[in-house]
Amino acid sequence: MRYSVKLNLETFGALLRINAPMIQQFTFSYRSIPSIQDLTEQDQALAKAAHAALSRAYAPYSRFQVGASVLLQSGLVIEGNNQENIAYPSGLCAERVALFYAGANHPNDPILKICIVAEGDLMPQGALLSPCGSCRQVMLESEARQANAIEVLLVQRSGDVLVLPSVQNLLPFGFTK
Numbered sequence: 001m002r003y004s005v006k007l008n009l010e011t012f013g014a015l016l017r018i019n020a021p022m023i024q025q026f027t028f029s030y031r032s033i034p035s036i037q038d039l040t041e042q043d044q045a046l047a048k049a050a051h052a053a054l055s056r057a058y059a060p061y062s063r064f065q066v067g068a069s070v071l072l073q074s075g076l077v078i079e080g081n082n083q084e085n086i087a088y089p090s091g092l093c094a095e096r097v098a099l100f101y102a103g104a105n106h107p108n109d110p111i112l113k114i115c116i117v118a119e120g121d122l123m124p125q126g127a128l129l130s131p132c133g134s135c136r137q138v139m140l141e142s143e144a145r146q147a148n149a150i151e152v153l154l155v156q157r158s159g160d161v162l163v164l165p166s167v168q169n170l171l172p173f174g175f176t177k
């Protein structure tokens with residue numbers, strides 16, 4: 001038995017398209033502000049609150065103090081810091097302390113911004129300071145719940161502040177409903 005398969009150009013082209021890799025790109029724009037003093041007054045106050053929260057962090061194990069401040073639509077600012085425990089996984093990051101407090105006490109007050117600062121030797125000088133994966137996931141769901149973007153301000157130890165328009169920028173393929 002002999003079989004012959006005829007592929008016309010159109011079919012062949014379709015096959016090629018199926019097999020050709022689809023290159024996708026994910027890009028986003030963010031602002032890099034030279035220093036806290038160059039932020040708006042409101043953002044400066046938010047960064048100040050995050051620093052104040054940092055000073056109250058309980059981080060005897062990592063010696064890496066993190067402060068987070070969350071600005072709600074009502075103008076209320078919620079502060080959080082990392083709370084560690086000798087049973088390491090029992091502790092919690094500053095971002096989640098602040099976000100869970102906001103969710104627990106002000107569930108209907110949308111979150112406009114979150115500002116994060118850190119101090120300590122856990123990361124080398126010059127390393128980019130940004131939230132851990134678990135915090136990104138929680139931040140992403142906070143954003144999804146309110147269906148409004150949360151601006152993220154990351155205060156670097158060099159002094160500059162990275163301002164990202166949305167949590168989605170930090171977790172493009174996040175686990176969502």
Ligand SMILES: [Zn+2]
Nearest residue numbers: 093131132135
């Ligand atoms: Zn975290």
